[in-house]
Every structure is written in structure tokens, then in C-alpha cells.
Amino acid sequence: MRIGVLGAAGIAPEALLEPARENPDVDIAAIAARDLSRAHEFAAKHRVREVHASYEELLADPSIDAVYNPTPNGLHGRWTLAALAAGKHVLCEKPFTANATEARLVADAADAAGLVVMEAFHYRYHPFMRRMEELLASGELGEVQHVETAVCFPLPRFKDIRYNLALAGGATMDAGCYAVHMARLLGGSTPTVVSAQAKLKSPDVDRAMTASLKFASGATGRIRCSLWSSDVLRITARVQCSNGELRAINPLSPRYWHRLSIRRGASRSVERFTHRPSYAYQLEAFADAVLRDAPVSTSATDAIETMTVIDAIYEAAGLRPRVPTS
Template sequence: MTPSPLRIGILGASRIAENAMIKPATATGHRLVAVAARSPERARAYAAQHGIERVVGSYAELISDPEVDVVYNALPNSLHGPWNLAAVQAGKHVLTEKPFSSNAVEARAVAEAARVSGVTLLEGFHYLFHPVNRRLLDVVRSGTVGAVTRVETVLRMPKPSENDPRWELALAGGSLMDLGCYGLHASRMLSDVCGGAPVVTGTRHEEYASGVDSWFDIELEYPGGARASVVTTMLDEKYHFTFRVFGTNGDVLVHNFLQPDVDDRVSVTVDGRTSIEHLGTKSSYTCQLEAFADHLSGVSALPIGPGDAVANMTMIDEAYMHSGLGVRPTTIL
């Protein structure tokens, strides 16, 4: 029997939601039943533009709506934790934009609430669901490139506008929150072949506004001796997202691990010989929504869950503390 389409409610009439949820839901046959935004006028225009069935008057109304099965949280970073918490307490499944929350304290509260409610809660690390990144993990875990010696992620993007929430400390902004969370997560996904989870050993950053980083670099070390680096900036001229793992026999490179729909190459070099694979330009967000729906219908398990989100937020906090900037403040609704 074909599973029923998910009935999705969107928190926030945001730009990210178009690529991360609206297009994937349309492509996979799921329903966009409601949207809520701070401005009712903006919500109505957004719903009309994107074919969302109706507008509700508030975030609270959306998460209590009986016709909403899944809440997609596309609000600014500072509102991820509080509204994820409210949604799971209302018994809704949640797919939230990263980062999961403003800090690890918020993350632990949300994860515990999801456990108590028995709902599915997924942080949107969409890259993990695309074949290019699964291929990298398979190559490394198979031993093809030998024992891991170094992991490198580089995440660069053009400068957001001056009024962008990513420049505001109160909205949990910063390059580490927006980009570095991916690099830390990707590095952590190799813990199983590196003797355990990495720890932060060094940080460098530039402060753009009070407490908010425009670029943030992190050095990590795994228990097995391998090292990792996460390089991020929100001040570049173009987008650049690479994920590379070096081993004793070679290396594997995903040329665009966050946008494989733009570049689906994976390069594997062993003993000096490089092969290039093209693994498909389907959106990683579509892959993520397919996996989320399959999990809810009982077809397959998700590779990550709330515990992973807590671990990643903990590492983000550790990097901020190491840098001297301090963790992002908790948001009280």
C-alpha cells in the first residue's frame, strides 16, 4: 500500500524553505498544508507564491493544527530550539533547519521532550542523505584510502546583507552556526573509523559584529590520532563546499558536499591514480525528505536523531568557548 502523503506545516516564510522543503515536497507528492509567519501579509503572499494550502495566524496555531503531521522549522537560528520544543510537546514530528538550537542546553531539553513524546525529530543535515556523501563514507569505511590521517571541510559563501539574521547575536548568528555546524557534523560522521569523536584543539575567528563571527576556523583531533579542520567564511565572493578525507593510501573528495545538485563529482585517489564518479544531481534536500518520509512510514531508519543533534551543538559550544566568543544565548519565548 502506498503511504499517505505527509501533511507539512512550515514555520517561517523564509528563503531557505523554498529549496529545503517546498520544492522537495512538491517533487515527492507531499502536501504543504499550512504556513505561519510574523507578518500575515507576508504569509499570504508566500502561500500564494508556493502553493501552500492555507495560512494560519501564529506559530502556536500551526503546531496545534490537527491537519499538520510534520512541522518544518525554517525560522531564524534563535527560534529553532524553542519552537522545536513546542512542536514535539504538541506531538508533532519535526524536521528542523540546522543548527538544532542556540546552544547545547536548549538541544538537550528538546531531545528529551522528543523522547517523552515519542515523535521523530531530525536536524536538517541534508548533505548526509545524498549519494555523493554516502559514497565518501563508504570509501573511507571500506579502507580503500587506508587509515584516516586528516579530514578537511571548507565552507565559503558570499556575504549576507547587513540586515541578515546571521549577523545578530540575539538571533544566534555567526559563521560557525550557519556553516561550521556542517563541517563539525561531517567530521563527527567519521568517528567510527577514527577511534571516537574528535575534540576541539584550536580555533581562529574574526568578529564582525559584537559576539558574531564572520569567519571561523577549527582544528580537531580524533582519539586515534587523525586530525581534522573546518574552515568557514561568510565573506567570500562565491560558494565553495568541499569535504575531503586523506588516508595512508590516498584520498576521497566530494567537490560540493552541500550542493551536489550543482556538482555531483566524487574523486577517489588511490596509489596516485584518480577516478571521478558522478552520482546524480538530485537535490540533497529531496533525498532528506524521502528518507524522513520513509522513516515515518516504517520503511527505514534515519541515520541520525536527537542525540546526534545534542552532540553537534555541544561541539559548537566548545568551539565558541575555546574562541572566547562564548555560546549563543538561550531564547525565551
Template sequence: MLRIGLLGASGIAPAAIIHPAERRTDVTVMAVASRRPSAAADYASVHNIERFYDDYRALLADPDIDLVYNALPPSEHAEWSIAALEAGKDVLCEKPFAMNAAQSERMLQSAQATGQRLIEAFHDRYHPLNVEIDALIASNRLGDIVSLRADFSVSNPFEPRGIRHVPTLGGGALMDLGCYPVHWVRSLMNAEPLVVSALASINPLGADVSIEAELRFPSGTTALVTASMAAGPQETSTLDIVGTEGTAHVDNLVFPSTGHSISETIDGITRFSTVRGLTTYDHQLEAIVVALTNHTPLPTEGTDSMNNMIVIDAIYAAAGIDRSFI
């Protein structure tokens, strides 16, 4: 039985952890911690969680917790992921992994020193749709990859108290949304890109409302990565692949279980397909259980997390956004 403790009485945890755990017999969410008065107790009552704590360190001291799910604001990912690792817990840390690459490096050093697992929660990477996209590239049906375009945009009107709009808490379109398409193109190319240019629009607090960045990989492949919180009412997460022999368009990479499509065009003929699967979070939890049991690596841990933050840092620098507050 994998016993999970939640850092933060977060809105994402029910979909990401609680409900997937309820659908299994080998995982239980045992405890939740929140620093807000009575929040942990109320949350535990609503979600039928056995234990609750008003202090994060009290949860980390619980000897019955195996894995800590860190869904705190990004500004607290490094501190509390490291604390959990040092307390002898494995950690599933929400994206974005940290505030910058320097923090992520310290987190990885702690994981190595403690021998605990530190996994980034890019849940989409575990869905069969991603396996299908990888297979499409590996098959070489599209030929050499010339360019990529990746976008994740969700309407999120400005709210000065919302963490997604406050830069010191890790807010901004690139941190909240753009980290996904950065991860998609890096994973597809299995290489690290150079940031050629970047452009952002900024909210009154200094966080990016939208951002676009041009990347170039060592192969010469270019990638345009975009993210926006100022989009229309419909959420979009898309990937376009242009090869020397054909093109492909993937719709809804982030939540494919709600409906997605792959269109592949070669020699003027377009073929549409979908991939059977559960929610991305169910697949992520399954992968974690298997990896912890068999001591096998996962695609969203180790240097992958730091390399994603290196690209994010470079995009912010290219866009002229000052993040010296970190």
C-alpha cells in the same frame, strides 16, 4: 499522505520542502504560519498553500498537520520545536539545531517524552554522494585516516539586520555554515572529537565572520574545520581526506546536484567520479517519508544533533567567543 506545516514564511522552504513535496504524490504542504502581518497569507498565495496562520500556535493546533518544518531563526528552534512536539507533531528542524548543547538536550528530552520524531535538516547527509564517501572510508582503500580538512564558505557581506550576522539570533559563520563540516568529520569518523584550538574573526555585532578549528579524534586523526562568510563570490564546500594509502578530495558536498566531483589518488594515480542523484532536499524528504512510515531511525536525529552542538560550543569556547547571552 504526509501533511506538512511551515513555521516561518522562510526563503529556504521552497527549495527545502515546497518544491520537493510538489514532485511527490504522498506529501503535501498544507499550512504556513508567520508572525509578520499578512506574510503568511501572501506566502500561501504565492506557493499555493491551502492554510495560513498569523500565529505559530494556531498552526500547531491544526489537527491535520503531521510534520512541522521549523525554519525560524536558530534562536527560536528550541522553543518552537518543543512546542510542536508537545502538540503531537513530528518536527524537521533546520540547522543549526539549537543555540547551544543545553537547548538541544531539552529538545531531545521533549522528543523522548512525547514519542514524536525530531529530525535535523542536514539535507546533504541524504544524498548518494554521502553514501559514496562512507563507502570509500569503509573500503579502507585510503588506509587509516590521518587527517581531514572540511570547509564551507559563502560570501555574505555584513548586514546588521541580517539574521546570519546577529549573534543573538544564531548568526555567525560557525552556526550558519561551519555546522556542516563539523557534521561531515564527525559522521566520517563515527566518533566525537576534542577541540584542540580555534580562531575567529568577528563582525561589529560580535558574530564570527570566519572561523577555523583544529579537532582531534580518539583514533589520533586530526581535522581542520573552516567556514567563512567573507569568502569570494563563489560558494565552496569541500572535504579532503588523507590516509596512509591515499588521498581523496570531494567538491560541493552541500549541493551536489548542481555539480560535484570526487578525486581519489592512490599510488600516484588519480581517479575522478561523480554520483547520480536528485537534489539533496528530494533525498531528505524521501528518507523522512520512509522513516516515518516504517518507524526507522535517521542519521540526523537523536544524540547526533546534540553531539554536533557540543562540538560547536567547544569551538566557540576555544576561540574565546562569549555566548553568555543565550
């Protein structure tokens, strides 16, 4: 599978180029960027053979089978739709789109084209998260009663595009999309938003967000996310059940450090997992979907649910949901 990269994004080496080197199914064949000189510099540094003068030129290349879309949030939908129209499969960085309405447009286009579109929630494919799913699905911990997820890290570069409203920025779109997705996964359904409170960096741009959730089962939930707050670094998940509890530290990037604590009744245990990057598992899943028609867990349909919750959090906090970049 020959993949083209839309943009010389900082996440691309870790998320795609490094795992591609160990994956015989994948060839990172080309790159395009808004700044042609930056594209050439990126290609030389990372040994990408071909540079295209524009995104449109890359999408028109008949030798490219799929694209990786790490453009800014507000452009995700536009370039994923363009890639589908050009007959390319897409691995799209999260958040999937600017809002749920745009996510539905992309999902419909993917269905009509019969192409794979996968949201890049890489953690979802790592054995750490699969183990948490397995434990909850087995019923050995009882019924889920309460879910808490937190994704907080410091981003003091306030001119960063993740604080740019015109590019669909904000903490809930960046760190928060992980927290929402994890809460949905661990809670077993898409929750409703009961309330939300934002801390703002600038008008309508959240630097931190907390939200209370309610699941169809009756379980409750809470998410916390921030790019700049007193929670300097917190990447955790907790699931309280009727006969036990799960506590996860760093389920998003377990290659660096992680811990899964399990309480079953009165007994306690700790599990740890491979340090193989979650991005490697993600790329394997994408290749399997494109080349072998395997299902993906982070499909366009799944992304609609996550974006629906994000939109509802913004509305509950008295803010506007994000809009696509014009």
C-alpha cells in the same frame, strides 16, 4: 503526511516545497508566519492551501502531522519543543538549537514523546556523501589520518539575521555547522577542539572561523567557515588516509556542480553523481521515518554531538556559545 511550515523563510521553497511536489507521501498543508500578510503572500505564491494566524494556531491544528521549522537559529529549540508538545514530528533546519544544552532538552523531549525529530542536514542523504562514507568504511583507503572541511560563501548583507547575536547568529552557526557535521561524519567520531581562531563582524559575532580538531582514533582535523572573508567561495572536504585520499568539491549541493576525486595508492579516479536535489532525498528520509519508522541519520542525538563541537569552538576562540532567543 500533512506538513505545516513555521515561517515564510527563504529556504523553504528549495528545502521543502519543491521536493514535496514529487513526493506522494507528503502534503504541504499549511503555513504560519509572524507577519500574517507575508504568510498569505507565501501561500498564494507556493500554492499552500491554509494559512494560520500564528505558530501556536498551526501547532494546535489536529490535521497537521509534522512541521518544518526554518525559524531563526535562536528560535529553533523553542518551536521544536512546542511542536513536540503538540504531538507533531519535526524537520528542523540546522543548526539544530542555539547550543548543546538546548539540543539535549529537545532530544529528551523527542524520546519522551516518541516522535521523529530530524535535523535538516540534507547533504547527508545524497548519494555523494553516502559514497564517501562507503569508501571510508570499506577500509580500502586505509586508516583516516586527517580530515579538512570548508564551507565559505559571501554574505555581504550585514543586517542579515545570520549576523545577529540575539538570534544565535555567526559564521560557525551557519556555514560552520555544515563544516563541523561533515568533519564528524568523515572523521568517524565527535572530535575534541584543540584550538580556534575567529574573525569578527561585531562583538561576539564571527564572520569567519578556523578550528583544529583531534579525533579519538588519533586523526587530526581542521574546519574553515565564513560568511565574509578572503575565502570567497569554498565548499570542500578532504580526507587523507594511510593508503589513499578523498577530495570532494561541493558535497553540500551536488545538484549544481560537484566532483569526488579518489586516490587509491598510486591510482586515481573521479566519480560524479545524480543532480537530483539533496533536499528530495532528505524529504524521503523524513517521510520514511514518520510513516514507516525508518531510522534517521541526522537525529536529535546526532545534533547534540554537532552542537557540542560548535560550543567548544566558540569557547576555544574566546567567544561565548550562543544562547536561545528570549
